């Protein structure tokens with residue numbers, strides 16, 4: 390009988406032990422719902438940490454992006470630019486608003502939105518007198534900054550505001566600025582697999598106090614200030630609960646440790662696997678500082694005939710969870726027929742990439758096991774080729 394080795398997960402929650410105290414406070418004070426001191430404090434702590442002037446705690450990162458689009462008045466008939474190489478949570482809010490996504494390919498330096506394609510499209514529209522997109526979603530994929538210098542300039546030049554999807558990038562930087570705080574509106578996720586978690590949750594950050602006020606209102610069913618329930622517009626039930634905000638407060642205390650551990654894990658993979666023929670790692674664009682939410686590798690087909698799916702299966706047989714990179718949105722059945730500008734880079738990343746276990750609670754012995762299994766999988770297959 391084969392003895393199962395313990396499961397190594399891709400990116401599991403990693404509690405600090407401090408969370409329980411804040412949750413207990415919520416119970417003791419009976420602030421159980423969507424108002425309470427944990428929410429207020431969690432928002433203040435995120436502001437302090439990131440330098441954002443305002444923060445609004447929400448039920449998910451997707452909700453934060455959705456509200457970001459609402460704040461920029463994205464509606465039916467509008468176009469919104471978005472990277473194709475991302476998670477659907479970046480893009481679905483465009484559809485919620487009845488708007489149309491225009492998918493843009495990635496550049497190779499950071500795997501994020503290609504500023505040249507963005508500018509080309511905005512120039513083309515300007516020349517032909519076609520309405521500009523109402524907004525542009527910029528994602529910092531796997532925790533690495535997009536080319537925010539170029540994208541911010543283009544955004545200002547053509548008047549297309551950016552919603553910064555920093556769901557994977559809390560704790561990462563562009564220059565001296567924390568990701569999420571560079572555009573007017575940024576979104577964080579505290580989903581269970583992110584750098585820190587509230588079990589499920591998100592945060593909208595903004596430098597604009599009117600946006601912050603409006604985000605809070607929209608997140609509480611757009612209730613007007615009146616003694617009764619008065620509504621002049623449609624809102625959502627998007628606020629975070631005071632209990633989950635308690636988990637967030639405990640997690641925020643150890644954010645630095647969590648990010649630095651993820652960076653170390655990436656360096657450990659690189660050091661141990663760089664000599665394996667056919668393996669390349671996530672690039673490191675000079676303009677930013679990665680959170681390395683997930684450590685990723687690419688298989689170079691000129692040096693190895695191993696397919697990502699084969700490597701993932703080999704790891705799975707060792708009870709190790711790995712995953713393909715994001716499948717481009719323009720290749721998703723649900724977005725069939727959408728406009729995509731370029732797309733080859735995103736397709737190539739999807740065809741060649743693997744996300745490795747990257748949780749900050751990964752032990753040295755886990756890293757040994759994973760790297761041993763990768764070496765073996767890469768070797769066995771490459772030998773049968775020769």
Ligand SMILES: *Cc1c(COP(=O)(O)O)cnc(C)c1O
Pocket residue numbers: 448449450451452475476477478479528554556557577578579580589590591
């Ligand atoms: C996780 C994630 C989201 C959505 O966050 P949720 O909290 O799961 O709603 C959005 N965009 C990206 C890039 C993500 O990784």
